[in-house]
Amino acid sequence: MKLKFFLVAIFVVALSMRASADNWPQWRGPKNDGHSAEKNVPAEWSADKNIAWKFKMPGIGASTPAVWGDKMFVTSVDGQDVVLICVGTDGKEKWKQKLSNTGEKRYKNPAGADVSDASASCSTDGKHVWAFASNGALVCFTVDGTQVWANDVSKFAKIDIAFGSHWTPVLHKDKLFLQVMHRKAQKLVRYDALTGKEDWAVDRPGYSKGESPDVYASAFIWEGAGESLLISHGNDFCTGHRLTDGSEVWRVQGLNPSSSGAWRFVSNPLVTPDLIVVPSCKNGPTVGLNPVGAKGDITEDNKAEIWRIKTTPDVVSPIRVGDVIYMCSPGVFTAHELKTGKQIFRGEIAKGYHWSNMVTADGKIYATSQEGLTDVVQAGKEFKKIATNSLPDKIFGSPAIADGRLYFRGYGFLWAIGAK
Numbered sequence: 001m002k003l004k005f006f007l008v009a010i011f012v013v014a015l016s017m018r019a020s021a022d023n024w025p026q027w028r029g030p031k032n033d034g035h036s037a038e039k040n041v042p043a044e045w046s047a048d049k050n051i052a053w054k055f056k057m058p059g060i061g062a063s064t065p066a067v068w069g070d071k072m073f074v075t076s077v078d079g080q081d082v083v084l085i086c087v088g089t090d091g092k093e094k095w096k097q098k099l100s101n102t103g104e105k106r107y108k109n110p111a112g113a114d115v116s117d118a119s120a121s122c123s124t125d126g127k128h129v130w131a132f133a134s135n136g137a138l139v140c141f142t143v144d145g146t147q148v149w150a151n152d153v154s155k156f157a158k159i160d161i162a163f164g165s166h167w168t169p170v171l172h173k174d175k176l177f178l179q180v181m182h183r184k185a186q187k188l189v190r191y192d193a194l195t196g197k198e199d200w201a202v203d204r205p206g207y208s209k210g211e212s213p214d215v216y217a218s219a220f221i222w223e224g225a226g227e228s229l230l231i232s233h234g235n236d237f238c239t240g241h242r243l244t245d246g247s248e249v250w251r252v253q254g255l256n257p258s259s260s261g262a263w264r265f266v267s268n269p270l271v272t273p274d275l276i277v278v279p280s281c282k283n284g285p286t287v288g289l290n291p292v293g294a295k296g297d298i299t300e301d302n303k304a305e306i307w308r309i310k311t312t313p314d315v316v317s318p319i320r321v322g323d324v325i326y327m328c329s330p331g332v333f334t335a336h337e338l339k340t341g342k343q344i345f346r347g348e349i350a351k352g353y354h355w356s357n358m359v360t361a362d363g364k365i366y367a368t369s370q371e372g373l374t375d376v377v378q379a380g381k382e383f384k385k386i387a388t389n390s391l392p393d394k395i396f397g398s399p400a401i402a403d404g405r406l407y408f409r410g411y412g413f414l415w416a417i418g419a420k
Contacts, residue, residue, distance in 0.1 A: 024400040024407075027064040027121030027168050029359065032220055033272055034319045036361040036401035043364060043376045044387045045406075045417045052405060052416040053091030058083070060106075060411040061118035062166070062355070062396035067407065068126040071143055072400070074409050075099065075118040075131055082118045082133040086145060087414060089403065095145035100137035107163040115396065119166040120218075123176075130176055130193070134164040138178065140196060149196030156201070157184035161214045162264075168218040172228070172243065175199070181215035181234045183208075188219065188232055188246050202246035206235025210261020217268045224273035225292045231276065234265045238278045240291065252287055252298040254308075255280040268357070270318040270325070275338065277325055279312045286312045286327075288341050307341035319358045319365065321379040328367045330354055333377060347383030349375040357398040368395055372410065391415060 028034050042050050059077030066073045070089045075082060081101050086094040106114040117134030124130070128148065132138050136154030141147050159165055161182040170177045176193040180186075186206065190199040206212060215234030222229045222240065229240040229249060236259070238252040255278065256263040263281060270277040278287040287298070287308045294304035316328040323338040331351035335344040352369035359366050360379065364386065368374040372391040378384040393410030400407040405418035 022403045023069070023126070024065070024067040024402045025125065026066060026123045026171065027218075027398060028220075028268075028317075028357065029401070032170075033270065034317070034357060034359045034398075036359065038361045038401050038404055040404055041361040041364065041401055042406060042418050045389050045391075047390070047392050050417055052418050052420045054416070055087055055091050055093070055414040057410070057412060057414055058085075059118070060114060060116050061409060062115060063118060063409060064121040064398040065400045065407045065409055065414065066122040066124045066129065067400050067402040068124050068143070072402075072407065073122040073124060073129045073131070074414060075120065075122065075133065077116045077118050082116075082135075082137070084122070084129070084131045084139070084141065086129075086143070089416070091416060097141060097145055097147065099131055099139055100133040100135050102133065102135050115163055117164055119164055119396075121168045121397070123169050123171040125171060128193070130169045130171065132167060132169050132178070134166070135159065136165075138169060138191075140193070148194070151191070151196050151198070153178065153180050153189065156180055156187050157182075160184045162211065163214070163216070166216045166218070170219050170221055172221045175243070177219050177221070177230055179204075179215065179217070179219040179232055179234065181213065181232075183213045186213060186235060188230060188241060190243070190246065200246050202241075204232050204235070204239065204241075204248075206237050207256065207259055208235060209259070211264045212236050212256070212261055214264045216264065216266040220269065220271045222271050222276065222291055229291070231269055231271055233269050233278070236263060238269055238276075238287075240294065250294045250296055250298055250304065252278050252289065254299060255284060255287070257284065266315045267313050268317040270320055272320055275306070275320070277318045277320070279318060279327075281312065281314050284312050285310055286318070286341065288325075306339070309336070309341040311343075316354050316367070317357045319360055321360055321363075321365065324379070324381060326358065326365060326377075326379075328354055328358055330369070333367060333375070333383065335381065335383070344381050345383045347377070347385065349377070349385070350388060355396045359399050359401055361401050366399060366406070368399060368408070370394055370396060374399075
């Protein structure tokens, strides 16, 4: 009898561990670092190879699917509206709800492609899902599609940003955080996740010159030794803030060396317990810092700064596998030492525009271009490209990994790559 109960207990624990590993609850994965614990994730596919299903989207969008159990959540333009769609992992629509009416507003990005008000990704805890539309609508639904609450962050100021706001709401325990940073407002906001009540909203200043206030990065939560922090990236600085009241703890200086007005942040920091990698833009610096106990201005004179190198990804966030940091730009894939930032290798990948962030699973790193090309690179200290795969779609959103599959949100379709 004892053996029976022991085996049942082991089975329950195994199931709970599997459920945790299978989910992709936010745009950068379970730990907001692009990692999945999944094994045997596909490395090769095409439009007619290794496709479990594809789901026709009602319009364009750049959000990453948030996946929990047998449901995934993704935003989309739908005629004059921005909607939240729940699609089952069987490829069938479960429900659709309106987030806002935007008049099908589109923005021309530098690559000449349209981007839309359906650019921010959702966050879910398996019971609720939180979604944001570029005109300022922040809405909470149950996973069955019932609206719980709605807020409008344009109350701080009418949103004024060149290519639309892409800020993904970040969930931490029972609180929801949002970075609201554009030419007329520079705010960090905390809400009660279940009621939508605003706990606090604090100013987060920067130089605010030219396009610098146009912030396309999102906030992150850092968790490590000491108190957890909200990481804000944009308007020429990267800053760490207390979750309790939004007060600033540290600020990375020198990301815009000339303090010019042509310096907007798109790439997000890589946030891990013992290292935060802070990119900038336009061939600026990348900074590696130890967030444990960090305070004040982070410069070369502050012991929290571990290294500073004169290279940066412009859009794609860095990713870490073991003791190596990887960066991606159009046509270029580089690896860097964790402790020094020194470049280990430089390899060639697809030369198209890269807006999608990298993800990694089972020792493989996936780097996707706007043109639907995904290079699969073996993690390690030597450049080894396993495959280059193509989908006939335009892809701006980062892929999600869940239950052994890759999910891509293209402008035309939501693609499930893997076993049927």
